[in-house]
Amino acid sequence: MIAxxxxxxxxxxxxxxxxAADVLVDIRDLQVHFPIRGGFFSHxxxxxxxxxxxxxxxxxGETLGLVGESGCGKSTLSRAVLQLLKPTAGQVYLxxxxxxxxxxxxxxxxxxxxxxxxxxxxxxxxxxxxxxxxIAEPLENYGRGDKASRQEAVRQLLKTVxxxxxxxxxxxxxxxxxxxxxxxxxxxxALRPDFIICDEPVSAxxxxxxxxxxxxxxxxxxxxxLTYLFIAHNLSVVRHISDRVAVMYLxxxxxxxxxxxxxxxxxxxxxxALLSAIPVPDPRVERTxxxxxLQGDVPSPAAPPSGCxxxxxxxxxxxxxxERRPSLQGSGEHQVACWGVTGMEGSAPxxxxxxxxxxxxxxxxxxxxxxxxxxQPT
Numbered sequence: 001m002i003a004x005x006x007x008x009x010x011x012x013x014x015x016x017x018x019x020a021a022d023v024l025v026d027i028r029d030l031q032v033h034f035p036i037r038g039g040f041f042s043h044x045x046x047x048x049x050x051x052x053x054x055x056x057x058x059x060x061g062e063t064l065g066l067v068g069e070s071g072c073g074k075s076t077l078s079r080a081v082l083q084l085l086k087p088t089a090g091q092v093y094l095x096x097x098x099x100x101x102x103x104x105x106x107x108x109x110x111x112x113x114x115x116x117x118x119x120x121x122x123x124x125x126x127x128x129x130x131x132x133x134x135i136a137e138p139l140e141n142y143g144r145g146d147k148a149s150r151q152e153a154v155r156q157l158l159k160t161v162x163x164x165x166x167x168x169x170x171x172x173x174x175x176x177x178x179x180x181x182x183x184x185x186x187x188x189x190a191l192r193p194d195f196i197i198c199d200e201p202v203s204a205x206x207x208x209x210x211x212x213x214x215x216x217x218x219x220x221x222x223x224x225x226l227t228y229l230f231i232a233h234n235l236s237v238v239r240h241i242s243d244r245v246a247v248m249y250l251x252x253x254x255x256x257x258x259x260x261x262x263x264x265x266x267x268x269x270x271x272x273a274l275l276s277a278i279p280v281p282d283p284r285v286e287r288t289x290x291x292x293x294l295q296g297d298v299p300s301p302a303a304p305p306s307g308c309x310x311x312x313x314x315x316x317x318x319x320x321x322x323e324r325r326p327s328l329q330g331s332g333e334h335q336v337a338c339w340g341v342t343g344m345e346g347s348a349p350x351x352x353x354x355x356x357x358x359x360x361x362x363x364x365x366x367x368x369x370x371x372x373x374x375x376q377p378t
Contacts (some may be wrong), residue, residue: 018059023095024227025058025195027216030090032080036302048302050076052251054090055328058195063228065242065259067235067274069155069298073251074231078197081129081229082114083107092196101236125172131158131183132168138190157186161216178209185216189224197229202237212370214241235278243271245334247271250309251301257334268334269314270294306326308339316340 017307031053051073058064066074079085081092083099092099094110102110118124125134135154139145145153155165161182170178181201188196198217202210218241220226233236238245239259246256247268255268267270273292294313299305305312311321321339328335329342336342 006245008233022060023057025056025229026091026093027054027056027058027077028091028093029083029238030054030080030092030160032085033088046302047106049251049304050301051080051087052301052304054248054253055250055258056246056253058227058229060227061165061221061225062243063230063241065245066229066231066248067233067238067245068248070233071298071301072248073301073318074248078080078116078199078229078231079249082111082116082197099269113193113194114197115191115195116197116199117184117188117201118183119183120204120230121177124170124184125180126309130169130171131163131175134172134183135187138187144191145205153190154186157189160189161186172325176209177205178212181213182216185213185220187317192224195227195229197231199231201230203233210237227228233341235274236262240281247274250299250304252309252337253328254310254338255336256328265334267330267334267341268338269316269340270310270312293301308337311339314340 008268008304020044031049032046032051033049035044036048038045047238048257052339054073054077064083066077068074076085080087083092083112087100089128090100094113095109099107099110129137132151135157136150139150139153148235151168154168158165163179163182163186167179172183175183184201202213205213206344211281214237221228227345228241230238230241242259245259245262245275246253246255247262247270249270255266256260257265257267262271263275266275269292273294276292298315299309299312305322307320307322307324308314308317308326314321318339324339325340326337326342328337
């Protein structure tokens with residue numbers, strides 16, 4: 001058990017480190033609502049709140065994992081950050097430069113610094129273009145060099161992602177899924193960006209190929225000093241590659257913490273349910289751990305519940321949960337949006353289920369004996 005005074009000191013130091021961190025992308029109260037129209041004149045009768053008040057900071061050089069159920073708004077958030085979708089409200093800052101209010105002429109040069117790797121490595125590539133033309137297209141759009149220098153740059157990019165020179169004149173259908181994803185990565189690197197959004201880049205690949213692509217992404221991050229927003233459903237993949245992890249539910253971020261901390265000490269009931277669903281390759285642990293099955297269906301983002309959006313499925317919901325919407329609270333880097341964890345006073349998070357000493361994997365975890373004591377790994 002860690003002494004409470006030591007916990008307080010570490011929490012204060014962590015908070016100071018967060019303030020001093022070099023933030024590359026700052027997302028503030030971002031909202032993306034899609035109108036629902038009806039009637040003879042197609043008036044707006046409602047809105048799908050795909051993203052509704054997300055606040056995130058992505059630090060230079062880190063990998064921030066973003067997880068959640070299908071339909072929670074992960075991909076919509078990523079496209080709004082890149083300004084591929086115009087946000088309904090909120091701001092996105094790239095190294096202090098606000099993007100959402102910029103006209104197209106001023107936003108265009110900044111797009112060189114932000115790129116995306118898409119989920120489907122086949123549909124994201126133009127089937128009528130050769131690999132060389134696909135990778136060279138961003139260079140041509142921004143007038144980088146002459147034709148000869150662009151061809152040389154394409155060859156170097158192919159080598160960087162593990163492909164050969166002679167692949168330059170082939171078409172996407174002549175490659176395997178893993179090779180096509182390498183082509184997509186090469187295209188994303190063409191303009192030497194600072195920030196890359198990886199939108200489920202390995203979910204369509206075989207397990208053995210997933211490992212190769214993940215290792216490649218880590219190598220490229222080290223070589224080119226890249227910053228990643230890594231979106232995925234596979235929590236084991238997220239744990240492997242992420243420095244920090246944010247959990248989304250119905251358009252909101254409900255918990256964010258360091259990659260190891262969120263798996264060892266999950267605070268939000270939704271996070272705990274997600275982690276309990278991960279298969280564990282150990283029959284002894286699988287027999288003893290408790291699976292947390294959520295009741296009911298995910299509410300519609302067109303008519304989200306009042307207050308906390310998770311309260312209709314939450315096993316520890318209180319009356320206040322249906323009345324007031326919680327915000328992210330906590331000491332240091334581990335923050336959670338849950339009245340049942342932080343309390344009305346917004347104090348440092350604690351989780352009543354941690355008292356049983358069993359984490360989401362069924363292994364020994366931190367014991368918290370007093371409310372408002374921030375759980376720390378021992």
